[in-house]
Amino acid sequence: MPELPEVETVRRGLERLVVERTIAAVEVHHPRAVRRHEQGAGDFASLLVGRTPVTALRRGKYLWLPLDSGDALVAHLGMSGQLLVTDLAAPPGPHLRVRLAFTDGGTELRFVDQRTFGGLVVRRMADGRGLPHGLAHIAPDPLDPGFDDEQFVAAVRRRRTGVKRALLDQTLVSGVGNIYADEALWRARLHWARPTEALRPVDVRRLLVAVREVLGEAIAAGGTSFDALYVNVNGESGWFDRSLDAYGQEGRPCRRCGSPIRRDKWMNRSAYSCPRCQPRPRAPRL
DNA sequence: CACTCAACCTGCCGGC
């Protein structure tokens, strides 16, 4: 469950259901789930057993549980990853990749991932800002109090690319993926191919307001799910998909002007926009 | 340094 609102929904679930519970056992069922842990699955497990998560934190789409050892269990859900808190007796299912059991013998934590683009890793916490090692390249997300709006405006205008590419660049701003990029651009009335260097500061600020609005509303709705792949730690779906104005709405009338929403192929993916509210620029940057 | 794009996976859906 990929973008910031879905990851935040999972973070809240872990905070409630996993923090302060001591890990008793770890089973890695698929090595790819742990591939970013260079020392291998055995080392991964040994750094977790006996340890207790003290809190649950997030930056952009990364999520981590700082442990009482000074390490952190870092998770990225990729395209299809789920962190589920389940009954011990729940059937494993074909995509179960990692299991964590706790000493209290209650529910267990499962990492389930159909496409295996996601993964878990144990990393040392970097001193200072509560960030694990290896996440320094991820920019603060727009809901982070440390996010610097004017620095973002300047950085975007320094780029030579399309505005949607910039929004999806996690080193510029984190947490925004394909759904919320299209939603924010629709709200800000900006076409996805608008060249960043030609955006006025007021355009970028308006876009930032739109990003924060849409992320905030989606978190309040428990995230977006089109199917059972995107669920919270209890396996429940969010309902923000009912509030989408652009993403996945090809042919549907724009809520503002009634023009049919258009879908463009873009970067081996899709970009949805309203042809009237978001006019294509003269010199598009794809 | 900035930018672009293929590659990494599985599963589902529609067309033929």
Next chain:
DNA sequence: TGCCGGCAGGTTGAGT
């Protein structure tokens, strides 16, 4: 039925 192409919420690393 079955096979094939297209598509899906993301990141990274090699190449320009």
